[in-house]
Amino acid sequence: MDVFIQILITGATLGAMYALASVGLSLIFGTLGMFNMAHGLFMTLGAYAAYSAASALHLPLVLGFVVAMAAGGLIGVLTHLLIVRFMLGTPDFGMNIMVATAGLAIILQDLILKTYGGYPYPQPVRVDGFTQLGGVTITFQALVNVAVALALILGTAWLLMKTRFGRAIRATAMNREAAMLMGVKADTVFLQVMALAGMLAGVAGLMISTQATLSPQMGADPLLKAFVICVVAGLGNVWGAGVCAFGLALIESAIGYYFGMRFGFPTMLMLVIVILILRPQGLFGREKVVRL
């Protein structure tokens, strides 16, 4: 029973971080049709921003989250204004934007490395203490992470489903031309989506750094997992991404517990390949009818 609870808690903590990362990634893909290779660096940037703010100003926890969110949102907006805007609608956009964002990723990583150095820091924006449930230790940090992630995801869902702003995003994702004909300003929607996804990524980064340490490469591993989650859910399917994040995190933590941490991700990936062979459009993706 203890083992079960332990796996459940580890899975939920991981799942909360993966969900935040992959919901943003999926949102960007669904709306702009672009795969953001720099998403991992958006996370890293959020974490470092919170670190800087906390070590300079001794911010309380809540403000740390706000700073991480702001930093992530800012880099999302800048990416759109400086790179994506010029490439939308060009031929081979899907491939070229991946190259461009990969380039951006290495620029940002290099800048972080040069500013902060490669030495891993502990994240000062954190909560200490733990509680016991049965024989299992639960840190308050894990509880806070899960709570914040759930709140943010529900908030995003509310934004997407219940507001005018969300309706514009969904309309653009469904059919860009039709939405524009109905008077939706696609450019504004793209900017908002990049900001929103950046904010989610920033917070995800802060959470990841509370569980491990800050380092310029910290975003690489979560990014890989977010990719896998988005592919399994079906690219652009925001709901599916959230659900798959928790599901895959649970499987990963179970495998990690029974076979050792290093096999968690590889097993997850094998599972994903099997899923994709059976359902190439992803678990939640609808089969697309291709018209020639």
Place this chain on the structure above:
Amino acid sequence: MTRLDPLFRHLLLSVVIVACFALLPLVLTQRYFLGEVIVFFLWAMVALNWNLLMGHAGVFSLAQMLFFATGAYAVAMSTSYMDLSIWAAIPLGALVAALAAFFIGLACLRLTGAYVALLTFAIVGMVHVLIITETECFAIVRNSCQQLFGGAPGFSQFTDFGFRPMLRGNWILGNYYAALTAFALCLVVVVVVIHGRLGLAFRAIRDNVGYASSRGINRRKYQIAAFCISALMTGLAGAIYAAHFRAAGPSLFDFSTLLFVLSMVVVGGVGSTWGPLVGAGTMMLIIEFSKSMGDARNLILGVSLVIFVVALPKGLAGLWARLRGSRRRPLSEPEPQS
């Protein structure tokens, strides 16, 4: 001017290029420069094959460095553990890479577009993590523990081409001509594939899957063929790399190494024939000159990727074609209707 068959024309050009490189050591004798040219051969091979896959077959795979590493690791492991001769290990490395590509292709090429890129990227990430987290000793080499796949430090100091005792001070010349031979082989393969029937099928699939398949071209079959051919040649480059440097390690999986080669393809021109060769030379020169300004390598890589993709998506080859007017269009553009 009589119009030559494009295949023949490009083959002639590759013969000229190889001949120039074969004569180069007469002029250039410093070991450092010859070493740099060898590295150029290796990266150019990877870039040419990546372009074959990405630009012509339309498969955006991020596993190119995985096949390079497979070739290098196969050489390292077969010479370290089985005392295989280096000349047998090099073709073995290329074959193992092609085999790996076949299986990865079977799994990934059920998908299309960005999915392929993501899945290949995730597979590379997984292999990287599995290699660097390996801790169990497989053998004891020079009084230290050697993991089966080399672990985080990788393999080093295994047998090389064996030119050192033969040519003594001029051993680099042996390596140079060995690498040049592989480079020449790779050029011929790439040119024949791009300008032959296979290349035609690849581009037909890339441009319009529906039309191509209705004319009897099987997408999966041809894309897996493209995957395997490009992996075979990339694996060969990796095997030569291992034999030249006597090292193979997880740094081959670094994101910056991947982007270095990607920048060669993008700067040279995706979908061209000779672009990646120009791109490889250009990027290597830029990085070489930037060394004097401190560690700016990654910054330059990123900036040049972004600038080229935004401003010149067809790379230097596209620019060249535009400067020459529309008289001879690059392969990626449709021929004008007559």
